[in-house]
Amino acid sequence: MATQMNIPFFNYQALYKNQRDDLLKVMDEVCSRGAYILQRDVEEFEKNVGEFIGAKHVVGVANGTDGLIIALRAAGVQPGDEIIMPTHTYIATAASAHFTGATPVLVENGPDHMVTAKAMEKAITPKTKFLMPVQVNGRTCNMDEIMALAKKHNLKVIEDSAQALGSKWKGKNAGTFGMAGMFSLYPAKVLGCFGDGGLVVTNDDQVAKKVRLLRDHGRDEEGRVVEWGLNSRLDNMQAAVLNYKFKGYPQEIERRREIAGMYQEGLGDLSQLTLPPGPNADGDHFDIYQNYELEADQRDELKTYLKEQGIGTIVQWAGTLVHQFKTLGFNQSLPIAEKMNERYLMLPMHVALSNDEVNYIIEKVRAFYKA
Numbered sequence: 001m002a003t004q005m006n007i008p009f010f011n012y013q014a015l016y017k018n019q020r021d022d023l024l025k026v027m028d029e030v031c032s033r034g035a036y037i038l039q040r041d042v043e044e045f046e047k048n049v050g051e052f053i054g055a056k057h058v059v060g061v062a063n064g065t066d067g068l069i070i071a072l073r074a075a076g077v078q079p080g081d082e083i084i085m086p087t088h089t090y091i092a093t094a095a096s097a098h099f100t101g102a103t104p105v106l107v108e109n110g111p112d113h114m115v116t117a118k119a120m121e122k123a124i125t126p127k128t129k130f131l132m133p134v135q136v137n138g139r140t141c142n143m144d145e146i147m148a149l150a151k152k153h154n155l156k157v158i159e160d161s162a163q164a165l166g167s168k169w170k171g172k173n174a175g176t177f178g179m180a181g182m183f184s185l186y187p188a189k190v191l192g193c194f195g196d197g198g199l200v201v202t203n204d205d206q207v208a209k210k211v212r213l214l215r216d217h218g219r220d221e222e223g224r225v226v227e228w229g230l231n232s233r234l235d236n237m238q239a240a241v242l243n244y245k246f247k248g249y250p251q252e253i254e255r256r257r258e259i260a261g262m263y264q265e266g267l268g269d270l271s272q273l274t275l276p277p278g279p280n281a282d283g284d285h286f287d288i289y290q291n292y293e294l295e296a297d298q299r300d301e302l303k304t305y306l307k308e309q310g311i312g313t314i315v316q317w318a319g320t321l322v323h324q325f326k327t328l329g330f331n332q333s334l335p336i337a338e339k340m341n342e343r344y345l346m347l348p349m350h351v352a353l354s355n356d357e358v359n360y361i362i363e364k365v366r367a368f369y370k371a
């Protein structure tokens, strides 16, 4: 029996400690230059991400939620439009629709926790104008089917790829399929900064131009106001930190995939669990494992037991699906998602985890099921 370990679900302090000296230099350099708003670090970061994911335009914004609102507005959303999205997502996905005057329409998700074209198709009405697939947990939906559905019904696609920077479907990056995509740079995201941040990506020149206006008070390059806009810029300091972190990003993804492989290997035989697809489960998906979200029998008891063993776990979105927020006016039943939601649990997944810690987690999950 291993002695008790203490493994928090997320470990911001450990991640900072590993890079502290370099990060202090980066921040000192930015302050010494007095370069805070829309300076070269933002431009460099936008360029770096664009090259990495193969997107023509990348625009830094203040956070991912703003990014979705700006992307929808740049794509021409109108009040009253219906936007189809999964219920297994963060409230921000639905809130972005709400704040453009559109209506979020919530649907079921498939067995791998991703929304399917089939579920989306059932919800299409004459008011439907957008599909908003969510690339949840760092996996990318079957985008062949979703793009085909969009084409068939003449709908625009805006991807909530908040959790999926570097994730791919058939070799193509999340965020680059539709008219625009969004990435969040929230601290707990795979590429996180020291506060809020986000990106909008698009291959459409007109949309990109509009996004740049909307994030900066509607001002063009000469500073002339050409339309109503927001104050939603990615801070230059955050961009400098992100440029530093981005150098190690492919290795971070690899490490996450390695940990997912260890979980798969160590827990794959347990009949009480349904694991997310493993890193090499099929050739179509390249998952970056923003989260390791499994399904578990006796989920709440397992969570309590792991806590007693010093292991932090989380139930995503605090256990509430978007359509279950009655206070927001939703009144709908989505039985498949609801049933799965009672079994979701996320195990620790970040690059400060050691192999010993991952093995300890595996050992304790097995011990709970007496396996």
Ligand SMILES: *Cc1c(COP(=O)(O)O)cnc(C)c1O
Pocket (backbone or CB within 6 Å): 063, 064, 065, 066, 089, 090, 092, 093, 134, 136, 160, 162, 163, 183, 184, 185, 186, 196, 197, 198
């Ligand atoms: C994190 C997240 C968002 C919101 O991003 P912020 O940067 O926190 O505004 C939206 N959708 C999903 C699926 C997310 O995980």
